[in-house]
Amino acid sequence: MGTLVGYNKAPIGTGRPHGVLDIADQHFPLTLDEGVPEIRDLYRKAKRSEWNPATDIAWEKLDLSRYTTEELFAARQYWSRRAWSEYGAIAESPAMLLRFTKERREVDLSLFWTIRTQEEVRHADVCRRMADALGGYMSEPVSQDLAGSVATHGVRGMSFDADTPLEALIASLICCAEVIAFDVFRALIKTTTDPVAKQILQLIFRDEVRHCDFGWYYMDYRAPHMSAAELVVVRDKVVWMIEDVELKGYHSTWLSPFPDVSEIESDRLVYEAGLGATVEEVEMPVLVKSVAGIRARMRSWGVELPEFEHTGMGRF
Ligand SMILES: [Fe+2]
Ligand SMILES: [Fe+2]
Numbered sequence: 001m002g003t004l005v006g007y008n009k010a011p012i013g014t015g016r017p018h019g020v021l022d023i024a025d026q027h028f029p030l031t032l033d034e035g036v037p038e039i040r041d042l043y044r045k046a047k048r049s050e051w052n053p054a055t056d057i058a059w060e061k062l063d064l065s066r067y068t069t070e071e072l073f074a075a076r077q078y079w080s081r082r083a084w085s086e087y088g089a090i091a092e093s094p095a096m097l098l099r100f101t102k103e104r105r106e107v108d109l110s111l112f113w114t115i116r117t118q119e120e121v122r123h124a125d126v127c128r129r130m131a132d133a134l135g136g137y138m139s140e141p142v143s144q145d146l147a148g149s150v151a152t153h154g155v156r157g158m159s160f161d162a163d164t165p166l167e168a169l170i171a172s173l174i175c176c177a178e179v180i181a182f183d184v185f186r187a188l189i190k191t192t193t194d195p196v197a198k199q200i201l202q203l204i205f206r207d208e209v210r211h212c213d214f215g216w217y218y219m220d221y222r223a224p225h226m227s228a229a230e231l232v233v234v235r236d237k238v239v240w241m242i243e244d245v246e247l248k249g250y251h252s253t254w255l256s257p258f259p260d261v262s263e264i265e266s267d268r269l270v271y272e273a274g275l276g277a278t279v280e281e282v283e284m285p286v287l288v289k290s291v292a293g294i295r296a297r298m299r300s301w302g303v304e305l306p307e308f309e310h311t312g313m314g315r316f
Contacts, residue, residue, distance in 0.1 A: 008023055010023055012163055013163060014162050019162025022263045023103065034108025036106050040111070041186055042110075046119065049210075057203075062196040067275070071273040072134050074270045075270045075276065076131050078276055078277050079131035079276065082130075083131060086124035089120040095160065096113060099169070105262060116211055122207070123204050128275075130196070130200055158173075163233075165230050167222050171215070171219055171237065174214065175298070177241050185205055188278050189205060190226070191271060191275030192274055196275075197275050197276045199278065220301070223303075228302075242308055247308065257267065270300070284313060287316075291308065
């Protein structure tokens with residue numbers, strides 16, 4: 001295992017929501033040695049796995065004559081929404097990078113994260129191109145009610161919050177939210193039959209494997225060095241992410257206490273046409289299994305997740 005660098009962590013318990021920004025910049029000594037070899041390896045893999053949304057997709061295979069006007073409109077909405085959420089990953093990215101550098105974390109994190117951001121750029125770009133190819137990208141939700149559901153889940157705020165250890169951020173944002181999205185994505189690829197939609201999803205999936213691995217590798221490395229108090233914050237943030245973000249419909253409106261019926265119907269059209277999107281009966285078992293997997297893996301850090309409850313899903 002690599003050498004532990006001297007962190008410059010913000011003191012916990014100060015009640016300073018932007019406390020991380022107050023950490024004095026310290027550039028030297030700058031250690032560029034490998035700190036977490038698994039993450040350095042992900043960085044190398046990411047560089048070898050670049051693809052180009054303009055030239056690496058068989059766009060000519062998209063045959064719009066196979067779909068109805070309603071299906072195409074719904075698919076334009078779906079792929080536009082995908083682009084917005086990929087853009088969300090770009091928007092939150094610098095806050096994380098700033099945190100890594102302010103706290104003088106292992107340099108592997110910054111190297112990988114920079115490439116990870118480029119990958120999210122690719123994802124937003126390819127989804128926008130797909131929406132365009134289907135008839136036109138939409139730059140905002142058709143129904144303004146939807147605007148709230150695509151807003152960011154507060155990662156930027158948490159990134160600067162001195163009372164949220166970086167590990168709690170990584171555990172909730174990556175090992176929980178991104179892992180659930182990844183598991184749903186796997187199901188999505190299976191049910192998508194349009195060749196172009198499928199190819200796009202497969203290429204995004206290849207990148208997302210690394211994004212999830214990044215979270216697990218770093219947490220497996222850090223957990224043994226963390227105090228019981230820090231692990232409690234990790235647990236609380238993961239529980240918050242599941243109960244207040246996922247189960248409130250952040251990723252899937254059918255989970256929301258106030259589901260958007262038009263979005264559910266529109267997604268079903270896209271799903272049945274094989275153009276992407278998943279539906280409740282596909283997602284529910286995936287979600288249950290995904291949370292069970294997360295619970296088992298976090299147990300090895302000394303983090304015990306509770307049972308969760310949802311009106312439509314029961315206890316899991
Ligand atoms: Fe992405
Ligand atoms: Fe990602």
